[in-house]
Amino acid sequence: MHIKNFTRLSNSYFWYFSVLGLAIPFLAIFLEGRGFNSLQMGEILAVFTATKIIGPTFWAFMADKTGKKLPFIQLGATLSLVCFSVLFFVDGYWPILTILALFSLFWTGMQPQMEVLTLGAMRKSTKFYARIRLWGSVGFIVFALASGEVIGYFGSDSFIAIGFVILVGLWLSTLWLNETNCRTSFVNVNSRIIHKFLTANFILFFISGLLFQLSFGPYYSFFALYLRDLTYPSYAVGMFVSLAVVAEIVIFIVAGRLFKRFDAKNLLVLSIAITAARWFIMAYFGDNGIMLAISQLAHAASFGLYHSASMQFIQNHFNPNQQNRAQAVYVSGMYGIGGAIGAYLAGVYWMDGLGAQQTFIYAGYVALFASIIAFLMSNKKAPM
Template identity: 25%
Template sequence: MLFSIPAKLWLSFNFITFFFIWGVFLPFWGIWLSDQGVSSESIGLLFSIGLLLRFVSNLTLLPMVSSAKSTLSLLRFLVFFTLLAFALLLFFHDYIWLAVITLVVNFMMGPLAPLGDLVGTRLVKQIQLDYGRVRLWGSLSFIVGSTCVGWLIVGSGNDAILWAIIAATLVMWLLSLLNLSPQLHDEIIATTEKKQSLFTLFKRPDVLLFLIIVGAIQGSHGAFYAFGTIYWNEVGFSGVTISWLWAIGVFAEILLMRFNKKLFTGWSIKQMMLLGLLAAIIRWLVFAFSENVYLLATFQTFHAFTFAVTHLAAIRYIALQKNSEMVSYQSLYSGVALGLMMAGFTYLSGIFYAQLHGHVFLIMSLLLIPVLFCIKIWKAE
């Protein structure tokens, strides 16, 4: 670790490389496994177990972080072994190896985005970082990753998927070795505050309400992530149209993160959460009853509110906590809200999609209505 770069630039590169990897892994890993001879049933099982392992790793590995130094150490460790695991697939092609390594990388990659967020929350306190303007590079990189590999597959075949992931993970690991300037403060070690256990924190009403609110809003995206493309294909939208609808949502998210300080400086956390919740209720209602591509494109821009505003509010809330509790809050947010509750909403949508098709979005909308009461009684700024 001989070189130092500005902390803001380091975090931007961290998000760029991780979300490039994620933009390749999430849409294309099933295709790569299928090309290796893995059945669709096995791929579905591996993805389901992988989701559970990401939940487990967030609740077991993140609480190991006790200082700024250990945050970066854990990130470097996980990136290195993720790189090693993917590299092994260049030499081992049996089903057992494919299955084991797929599960291992899910476990290792689970905490990587939360660790980046944890660095971000520290920098929000330390240098008044505009988190949204840094995080937007991750969203943009996700689009670049999925688009570039889509092109590479056409020209070079499915082997490009693995090589792209290995190359990006190598870059991420090398970047992780750089020092930050200024360095993160080891505030948690210096404090005399007792670190709260996850279970103790989870029992607190304010924390439980936070997880229910943010988990419900983010979890309601599960139906869209799993079945949005399938449903739009069923109603006759072309692949190009579907791609544009997805892109509109992500670009709206990027724009909001770019200008979030100007837009939400005077807003409270509860107001931001309420905006995200109301936008989600309306968005899923429209998706349930409309097949008009222009109307859908308009309400796809609500992704900026349903995902981005909710996430920014959650990060702001975590950054306000005591240093001794910040890691635990991040662990619960990543593991329970973004992991377990997302999995639950996705599973529920899978049960009903065959019978309801597009009306599965109505269920997502209706499930969010009681959360309005949770926001009302939640004690947050």
């Protein structure tokens, strides 16, 4: 892979996942600072996540139809920046919900195109994909730590200013990208992909993944508030989240070796089962710093290993000209539907912190069930 392509793609991943480094730990802090209760926050976060159902699917269809990905990545970065900037000027439940939903609609639509652009540029090398993707984890860490300090000093509304800086960086990084060696030849976009979606193996993969993402509801929605209620200091949020992503980086570095020894199905089952244990640890031992650190290290499996194994499954299951649509279903179905339901249910059961432990226990059982479903998958590769 050419060094310029590697650098440009890594730069875009850095800024794209820096958004998550801000949003996952601190969006709930921002919303609470605007006076919303846990049920309202759960509703806003559910809508914010549900936009993944629409954006990635529509843009993937357009990318497959035109054979181009980069214009949609650049358009998404531009519209994301414009929408997020409106937060400087609005307040209230409905305006904030609407702006966050529009921002997420355009921002999440970028990811499937970035994944396919990257996979094409590196000629499907798991090793290079992992090394590029880890720069997204680096961006997450940098802004999780920095945002915690800035918000602690300037207050929850500084969330908007930090997000604006990140999105300017993302927009500039997309202008530097190119689509050399990443464009697939034009093929009829209706090329029998429905048969791939309706196979038993994909259905099991999809249901398991949807439940798996649902189980993240309390973590993605209320982790910062959970630590605050357990009397951890304000800087602990950034530290624990960063610890999780450091573990994720390690997995991305060694992922290539794991795929030489284990198939995607077994790695999916392992990663989901570890995640179930993670939620139980957070429920029963969240007030113990060492046990909480161990649960955060499990993020190596919860995200790094699971995501890499999912990419491997999708690459093996779908034809090259079907990759955009497959990535869109992966993001919109599992992360969109599963994440939205998880965020909403977390808001219902959280009860402003009174139901925190029980919510994480429920999440653990959901993840455990997801691992059983993944275990039922076949190891056989789908026919092309």
